[in-house]
Amino acid sequence: MNRIDRLVAIVIFLQSKKIVRGKEIAGHFGISLRTVYRDINALCEAGIPIGAEAGEGYSIVEGYHLPPVMFTPDEAKALLTGAKLAEHMTDASIINHARSAMMKINSVLPAETKENLDRLKNSMALLNTPAIDKNFRDDVLLTIQDAIIAHHVLKMEYYVAGRDEWTKREVEPLGLIYYANHWHLYAWCRKRRDIRDFRTDRMRTIASTTEKFKQRPGVTLQEYLKEFAKIENPIEVQIRFNKRTAAFVRERFQFGIIEENHVGENIIITFITPDLDWIVPSLLAHSKIIEVIRPDILKEKVMQEARQIIDFYDKK
Structure with missing residues (x-):
């Protein structure tokens, strides 16, 4: 607790009792008696009406209260x-x-x-919120926020779902984004030497170091989002897959997701992309678990690629 916060807390503490001994203040805030005397003097100089009785203690003059914070x-x-x-x-x-x-x-x-x-x-509720996977920590956001504010490098153990393995990373945190039902840390990854997206629920350990990093020119969360927003004529894609394969699918189509709906045992996600060609190989490789709902042109591209593969083997 910094001194300003402590001074305010001392006033509230004094208001909670008729009279408070210096030793009681010292014990409550974990400070020395000398510090108590200095803090009381500082409050008096600031105009707080504190009375002192020899052998008794300190008290706030009756009728004085900190101005309350009022909300409409x-x-x-x-x-x-x-x-x-x-x-x-x-x-x-x-x-x-x-x-x-x-x-x-x-x-x-x-x-x-x-x-x-x-x-x-009692009349508000949220539905379809993801359950916390007990294999991962659920107390990382505050650590990340503090590191972003202080420009401190983060060290973490991160689960890469696509390779089903744990990796150790050192990252320079840029910001937090919430999408597709999860918080994501966007950071400069020193291992990959590029901006990477890390899902916070896949961090087994995370700790802020004492190492400060300097902002890399042009490498900010806002700049990154601006580049994505510059997509001209974005194409909207909608796919359906089983909930059992959700983590696997989201790993491949995570950025650009604008909507996610749960329908029975299936999940339908909608995302935007600058083009369709990069999606076709992934859809073809996982055609048994991912179904294209729209656009029709994407369905045609997948079928065309499948026919070419069949024709290739028919000629053998």
């Missing part, structure tokens, strides 16, 4: 919606802080707004 009912509903999304779309490292923040917000809301919020909370 609509602001409170917006914050509740954000917290609800966080519970289903983030991991434990964020969820716990979101819940703590909502508790603090509830504590300053008027009784009527609080009751309305409780009713709304």
